[in-house]
Amino acid sequence: MALLTLDYTQALHKATPPFAPFIPVALLPYIAFVLLGATFALAFYFSTLPKDKIPVRELAVASTASLLGGFGVVAMFCNAGVYL
Amino acid sequence: MPRNWHTPLSLILSALVLPLCASAANSFENTAIVRTVELGGALVHVTTTYAVKALEDGSSVYTLALGEQEHAHTSWLEAKLKGQAEVLPLEDFGYHPDSGVFLYTVELPKALNTNGTANLVVETVQTHATFPWPQEAAQKDPQSLKYNAELFVISPYKTLVQRTKIRAPTTTVHSYTEPEDVAFTTDAVVTKAGATITYGPFHDIPASASQDFVDTKQKQVTVHYTYDHPVIEVKKLERAVEISHWGANLNVDNTMVFYNAGPRLKGHFSRLEYQTQNYFGRGAAHMLPGINLILPAGIHSAYYYDLVGNVSTSHLRTAPSVPKGPNSNAYSLLELRPRYPVMGGWNYSFTLGWDSPLQDYAGYDKSTGKHIVGVPLMTVIPTAVVDEAEITLILPEGATDIEYFTPYPALSERISNHITYLDTIGRPKITLKYKELTDKHTGNIYVTYKVPFRAHLQKPLAVAMAFLGVFAIALTWRRVDTRIRRK
Numbered sequence: 001m002a003l004l005t006l007d008y009t010q011a012l013h014k015a016t017p018p019f020a021p022f023i024p025v026a027l028l029p030y031i032a033f034v035l036l037g038a039t040f041a042l043a044f045y046f047s048t049l050p051k052d053k054i055p056v057r058e059l060a061v062a063s064t065a066s067l068l069g070g071f072g073v074v075a076m077f078c079n080a081g082v083y084l
Numbered sequence: 085m086p087r088n089w090h091t092p093l094s095l096i097l098s099a100l101v102l103p104l105c106a107s108a109a110n111s112f113e114n115t116a117i118v119r120t121v122e123l124g125g126a127l128v129h130v131t132t133t134y135a136v137k138a139l140e141d142g143s144s145v146y147t148l149a150l151g152e153q154e155h156a157h158t159s160w161l162e163a164k165l166k167g168q169a170e171v172l173p174l175e176d177f178g179y180h181p182d183s184g185v186f187l188y189t190v191e192l193p194k195a196l197n198t199n200g201t202a203n204l205v206v207e208t209v210q211t212h213a214t215f216p217w218p219q220e221a222a223q224k225d226p227q228s229l230k231y232n233a234e235l236f237v238i239s240p241y242k243t244l245v246q247r248t249k250i251r252a253p254t255t256t257v258h259s260y261t262e263p264e265d266v267a268f269t270t271d272a273v274v275t276k277a278g279a280t281i282t283y284g285p286f287h288d289i290p291a292s293a294s295q296d297f298v299d300t301k302q303k304q305v306t307v308h309y310t311y312d313h314p315v316i317e318v319k320k321l322e323r324a325v326e327i328s329h330w331g332a333n334l335n336v337d338n339t340m341v342f343y344n345a346g347p348r349l350k351g352h353f354s355r356l357e358y359q360t361q362n363y364f365g366r367g368a369a370h371m372l373p374g375i376n377l378i379l380p381a382g383i384h385s386a387y388y389y390d391l392v393g394n395v396s397t398s399h400l401r402t403a404p405s406v407p408k409g410p411n412s413n414a415y416s417l418l419e420l421r422p423r424y425p426v427m428g429g430w431n432y433s434f435t436l437g438w439d440s441p442l443q444d445y446a447g448y449d450k451s452t453g454k455h456i457v458g459v460p461l462m463t464v465i466p467t468a469v470v471d472e473a474e475i476t477l478i479l480p481e482g483a484t485d486i487e488y489f490t491p492y493p494a495l496s497e498r499i500s501n502h503i504t505y506l507d508t509i510g511r512p513k514i515t516l517k518y519k520e521l522t523d524k525h526t527g528n529i530y531v532t533y534k535v536p537f538r539a540h541l542q543k544p545l546a547v548a549m550a551f552l553g554v555f556a557i558a559l560t561w562r563r564v565d566t567r568i569r570r571k
Contacts (some may be wrong), residue, residue: 009489009530018408021332025441028331039551044376046555050326051562061554070548074330077150077505081385083331083439084506084543 028075035072039065103377112136113144113254117237117246123253123307125229125315126469127522128157128210132237132519133166133439135203138196147177147187149238149293149300155186157210158519159469163190166203189366195454195533206366216370217308221347221428225358227370228258228347229311235283235303238292247284252309255279261305268301273378281307298353315373316468317345319431321521325459326478326504327442329540334445337437342422346370348429358425370421370428374398374421377463380390381414381439387437388420393415397421397436408444408458454485455535458528461491462521470521477514479500482539486512501502506543 023031042065049058077084090230116135136556150158163172170193177187192202217230235245250260259282266273268286275282283305292301322339347370359369374397379386381418383406388395406412446457479486486499494516496564496571502513514531 006489006491009456009458009532010528012409012449012532013447013456013530016288016442016456019329019332019446019455021329022569023330025332029368035231044125046558048374051548055559058555058559062552062559066551067544068494068552070544070546073547074491074544078331078333081439082505083326083333083335084330084504 023075027079029079032072032075032079035068036076039069039072042068088101089132091140094421111138111140112146112241113139114239114243114246117239119237119246119248121231121248123214123229123231123309123311125214125311125313125467126317127210127467128213128231130210132206132208133203135201135205136196136241138198138200138202140199142195143190143200144195144375145198146190146192146204147240147293147470148190149240150188151184151185151234151238151298153232153234154279155211157213158208159211159354160209160522161188161206162208162524162525163204163206165193168203172204176537181294183293183442184298185293187240187293194453195509211520211522214311214315216345216347217427219347219368222348222350223427224361224368225347225350227311227315227368227428229315231307231309233307234303235266236268236286236289236292236297236301238297238302240293241287242291243259243289245285245287246289247282247286247304250281250283250305250307252279252281252307254310254312257264257281257308258308260307261378262301262311263303263305266303273281286546290319306343312369313467314370314426315345316372316375316465317343318468318470319343319472321461321470321473321475322460323473323475324478325476327457327480328445329480329535330543333444334440334442334457334459335437336440336459336463337435339433341431341433342372342426343431344370344372344428345425346428349427353427359500367407372426375465377418377436377465379416379463380440380444380460381412381416381417382444383416383438383440386418386436388418388434388436390423390432392423392435394474395421395423397423401568405441405444410449426429427551442488446563453534454532456530456532458530461518461525461527461529464523464526466523469525471519473518473521473552475516475517475518475529476502477529478504478514479533480535480539481507481511481542483533483535486514486531486533488556490516491529492525506546508542508546 042061046058046061046065049061074084114134117132117136119130119132163174170440173191174190177189179186190204196202214229214231216230221227262274268289272282309554319341325339326335337571366374381403383402386400388398398421400416402416406414426432445459446455448455475477496517498515500513500515501508503511
């Protein structure tokens with residue numbers, strides 16, 4: 001791994017704009033609540049779906065619920081203090 | 085020995101300097117050397133001022149010599165020109181077995197012509213150079229330390245006059261060596277004025293960076309003085325800095341083992357005696373009831389626990405967050421009180437950590453896609469020495485193109501994989517190992533890295549896969565008939 005020089009890194013560190021996350025941290029608790037609530041509701045809906053030969057609808061609902069759940073869990077972890 | 089690291093001089097220059105000291109002695113002459121030793125507890129600050137005169141044109145590389153004993157204790161070395169703030173490039177030429185000295189070269193900013201002069205100020209910090217004497221002390225006894233040094237400042241060049249001033253922290257100096265049969269002087273060798281003991285002046289010392297000089301002319305001096313503060317040694321420091329992009333957070337976790345390197349406690353610890361001392365405000369000098377640490381501004385969710393559990397005897401006063409850059413003076417103050425006062429010879433280990441907003445430490449350059457993070461090397465504890473330090477920087481998952489800058493050369497550096505919550509492939513972890521860090525090692529570590537957008541999505545997708553797995557099990561479960569059928 002390359003080693004940088006002090007002047008270059010100090011100047012670069014000072015000059016670059018500060019880091020900004022994609023999703024503002026203050027919004028994370030609300031996002032976690034909404035997403036996990038949606039995951040729960042969709043999981044419940046999944047359980048009421050009829051059993052088809054090719055489970056297209058079930059898979060669609062399951063995928064949406066999983067995706068929302070994934071983001072919701074990550075937001076919840078950050079909210080709880082386990083910064084990922 | 086960690087010290088300021090600069091790019092090495094050219095090979096030609098090193099070929100000129102590497103041969104025996106005698107050839108390096110031709111280009112300079114020391115008109116005066118004054119060494120001032122500020123005695124302390126775990127750390128001793130030594131400032132040596134060399135008034136040099138060049139003997140030939142174009143002299144720009146000055147060689148410093150440190151004896152074996154001095155080098156063993158020196159853990160920070162910096163050279164500057166007097167009155168100027170710029171640190172001069174220093175090159176370590178290591179140990180010379182034939183002369184028994186360690187050589188360093190300093191590159192002067194401007195080459196000197198014949199009879200040109202310059203004032204070079206070399207600051208060093210010595211660790212483990214003092215030891216408690218007497219080695220045991222009862223709870224209410226005072227604390228005294230002894231410091232050993234060599235009388236003459238050695239140099240590969242001829243010295244016209246030199247003196248050494250040893251300054252004790254208080255005027256109470258129990259004893260100091262009055263060396264006999266000292267060459268190079270006709271006056272009294274040592275004088276004491278208040279808290280300062282002056283050895284010298286010594287005149288016309290030839291090039292002394294040789295084994296012969298050390299064997300025949302060098303003398304040892306010892307100063308026995310009182311020291312009214314606890315001597316703090318951090319035997320091991322494990323510092324982990326974890327960067328999170330999802331939470332925009334920088335977590336710093338320090339695990340330290342405190343050791344009181346003062347005189348060992350004689351007898352048992354009397355709580356009654358301790359309370360009496362506290363009541364009258366006369367705490368013993370070698371007792372460490374607590375320490376005040378300066379932490380960065382903008383920290384929150386600080387935790388302080390040890391083997392037993394959370395330690396509630398501490399008080400943190402935070403300062404509001406400040407934007408990144410070295411400009412602010414704001415700091416948070418932690419009044420750390422261990423569970424018990426750390427007496428001489430006692431250990432105390434604990435973990436101290438906090439979270440802080442990542443924007444105070446990190447920048448993002450959109451044009452190159454690089455993130456740059458600057459974190460302090462360690463939380464500096466004034467007057468304390470850190471024997472061993474292991475500093476790790478944990479970068480986000482999927483970080484690539486990692487480059488880092490260390491303010492002082494590390495004993496070992498490596499990048500490995502670290503797996504923590506919700507990781508799939510693991511995160512890069514930079515581990516730096518250091519020895520003998522002092523309160524002068526205040527530099528920042530800078531790391532640059534890139535994280536592609538899809539690396540950020542790895543965690544949510546991993547959790548989504550886990551959820552999908554559960555849904556898949558549910559799908560099959562619904563279609564499997566587990567009834568015990570009646571025929």
